[in-house]
Amino acid sequence: MSDISLLREKPLAAKKGMFTPVRSKRTFEEVSSQIKRLVFEGVLKVEDKLPSEAELAKQFDVGRQTVREALRILELSGFLTVQKGFGGGSVIKDTILKKTTNLLLDAFKMEKITVEEFTAARLVIEKAILAEAIDRADERDIEILRQNIAQTKEIIARREMATDIGFQFHSLLAKSSKNTVFVILEGAINAIHRNLASRSLPNFRAAKKWVCVHEEIIDTLIKKDRDKAFDLLEKDILSARNALR
Amino acid sequence: MSDISLLREKPLAAKKGMFTPVRSKRTFEEVSSQIKRLVFEGVLKVEDKLPSEAELAKQFDVGRQTVREALRILELSGFLTVQKGFGGGSVIKDTILKKTTNLLLDAFKMEKITVEEFTAARLVIEKAILAEAIDRADERDIEILRQNIAQTKEIIARREMATDIGFQFHSLLAKSSKNTVFVILEGAINAIHRNLASRSLPNFRAAKKWVCVHEEIIDTLIKKDRDKAFDLLEKDILSARNALR
DNA sequence: TCACATTTGTCCGTATGTATC
């Protein structure tokens, strides 16, 4: 019996994760990785303009199709945007977080989520955000939140729909928490909520109510009154739940 | 002075959100959305095989390059994988969460997210999951969690790495909460954690510790001892954080 | 208002590599 057969009986490779996959990168992946790396290394900065597709193809010594597939990847990943026409082309951007919430929303769409499940998760996450915001919100955050309330009141006074700006309030709250992960999670929750709410009719009387609740939440934020803040938020979220049914 | 010039002075379009963006979808976006929609509607299921690129091009009445760019998008979004060679082609998958974490890792690389932020979010979500699990876990869930502990102990006894099965424990907890939203959120958190942890060396002594903590968590789950459960979970997550630094 | 240049968007034909039968 040879050593090889012994190895086959009890291969050393049995432990998971010993070897890294060697699947040869496709050309367009190589191109996108190289551009990505330049962004990470700071060689390419936001608002920098990439050469045209034809020029990139020349420099990478690949076909234009390959360059385009690489650009699609970078575009979807949030590293750049593409505009056509004169003076158009690829411009480096930093919209990775935005694209992340889009993907997260897709993940939610794949599952059948009930309003109750959604509300339970929303309560937990937004309460956590509020708790962090109470600790970390500065004057600027408060000012921006107040502007949101003022705009909302104007819109309601004109008897127009204020749903969008109502959603925005919660996003601003998330930003006040100064935690990027919370911002992303709130973005996903917000997107689901918009999705669910798009089926039900907007309600002026409800809008007048929640704008007051939002205003009170800002007060508790300044006074750092945790318990009152949680009560108000719960009230807000639960009435939103009722509107969804 | 005409009405038009008056409109220019104070355009009605000043109000935010009055108009929806009309940016005409590019053809490959239209193709990818259509395939996406079929997945959401359940017409296309996981492991279903799509026609070849040439056939898709024929059916959509577009060029092959357009189909390819659509496939790149769907591939990166986690809706399908592509294999070359005989019998190859596009196969529907559900790896959206995995792809989401790839993007989140890019955000980490861009230094938008710190380990502290990640841990803060993880604490909130997993505590909420644990709270729900205490209320909702049935005998079957407990049994599966116990099997996880037993397997982990076996692996440690063989002096092999138990990282994977350790992560699995938290996923099982999420499933016990019976809330799909929590399962998805935990999936995202878990995948990020795996990726972050893959850079640091596995630690046998640490593994022996956390398996005990996990076991104790199951006990508190049965006894419905909330406070003790939260303490244990916090211990577990904070030591995981320390391992990441 | 009208041509013009630039760049992306799209299609076609062809060739090569690759994995299975």
Place this chain on the structure above:
DNA sequence: AGATACATACGGACAAATGTG
């Protein structure tokens, strides 16, 4: 080992969009 079916990749061409003179 050879045939087959598929993705991968290249090059050329034209259409569409967009800013400039």
